[in-house]
Amino acid sequence: MQRITAILPLGLLLVACGDAPGDGSDTAVDAASTSTTGEAAAVTYWRDVKAILDAKCVGCHSPGNLAPFSLASYAEASAVASALPASLMTGTMPPWPPDAACGTYLHDRSIDDEARQTLLDWVELGAPEGDPADAPAPAQAPEPIEFDIDLQLPEPYTPTIAPDEYRCFLLPWPEDEETFITALSVTPGERQIVHHVIAFAVPPEQAETYRALDDADPDPGYLCYGGPGGDQVGGRIPWLGAWVPGGDPGDMPEGTGIKVQPGSLVAVQMHYHTYPGAKPDQSRIQIRTAASVDKVAVMMPFTNPAWVQGSEPMLIPAGEAGVVHSFTADVSNYLPLLFPDGGLQAGDPFVVHAAALHMHTRGVRGSLAVTGGQNSCLLDIPRWDFNWQGSYQLTAPVTVRPGDQLRLECEWDNTAANQPVENGVQMQPKDILWGEGTGDEMCLGIVYVTGV
Ligand code: HEC
Structure with a gap:
């Protein structure tokens, strides 16, 4: 200084x-x-x-x-x-x-x-x-969001698996009619251990399957590496929202919201970064709902499935800096999966309202863009910092049309100098692949999309 x-x-x-x-x-x-x-x-x-x-x-x-x-x-x-x-x-x-x-x-x-x-x-x-x-007249304070649903993890929980524990908690969805979530805010209970929180909506027809996972685990909630079903229950469960350190709690773009059916469960995936002596966490989730929205929205995760499955390993060799992996794909065939009620068909144009990137601690740079028929940058993080992730709401939403592709690129530094410190000890470089722990890496884009 x-x-x-x-x-x-x-x-x-x-x-x-x-x-x-x-x-x-x-x-x-x-x-x-x-x-x-x-x-x-x-x-x-x-x-x-x-x-x-x-x-x-x-x-x-x-x-x-x-x-x-x-x-x-x-x-x-x-x-x-x-x-x-x-x-x-x-x-x-x-x-x-x-x-x-x-x-x-x-x-x-x-x-x-x-x-x-x-x-x-x-x-x-x-x-x-x-x-x-x-003193100048105080700036007009933004209207505080009025939440109407207040959920909390069922009980305080202290993670025990070091260095990372992914644990899901099931919270009953309190509405008895089809409802849209228009804002979601997470207040972490114990900020030192909560590394990210993702809320998913488990549809009513799958609620029993998920309750069985919870019942089978003697501790509160259940272990769930990868997604709300862990490695036991597959299938795509829609995201409701995510919180990461430094993320803005908040409202979704005006007129949009994510649909939730009555009888659903909110599955909350907590990524705890565990250390000895960690205090218990009981995070809180507040939600604002609306009976209807102009445009139904979904959070679409975007990455190379072959990295996740391992058929095309996302290898980040030990000791190497400047390791880049990228993936470009037309995602329009994916739309019917995201909008199962027929809201969007394969090939329909769609609008990206917000974008986020997710890597772990060796990430140094990441970007997400629309290429092909147009060249629109969605998000570029030139100095990746695991502690300051977030979802960024575009002031000018981008329309993705037939012929366009999404392009994701991540860069890592896996040299000795860029290793995270676990329990006071700096880790040694090792070959890294896609995985859930902070000792593994990810390269994931997440976009919030609606129809045009
Ligand atoms: C989004 C939340 C946030 C905002 C906005 C913010 N800070 Fe911080 N600040 C933090 C946190 C959290 C820390 C603790 C260190 C960390 O986690 O990076 C911190 C640490 C600091 C430090 C200690 C040194 C350091 O860099 O860690 C200084 C100085 C500081 N902030 C100044 C400011 C000033 C000045 C502003 C406004 C111009 C500001 N901060 C805005 C969250 C914030």
């Missing part, structure tokens, strides 16, 4: 401050005349900084939230001010992995250059407070 701030030319900082939108009462000041009491400071907490922190940081950096310290008040923000520049300048904070050159997304957490500079200037000036009367 010291190293980075030391190379900032102070004069430039002050010029930038002068350009900052003010309330008209700004006077030109030089660094010598500013004081930490903030009376004449060019950038103050109340006038310039609070609104930026509130918009870009406080969503995570507030008491009880994901981030380890709060930036929600002047006292809290000024106490840690000197720690902010390093993360701001390397771009690790706020966490926002998608490359802007690929697309733009709703709920963009990134910070623009001007706001970043304002924060840096403020720290450089000694984090002056200024006058609360200068």
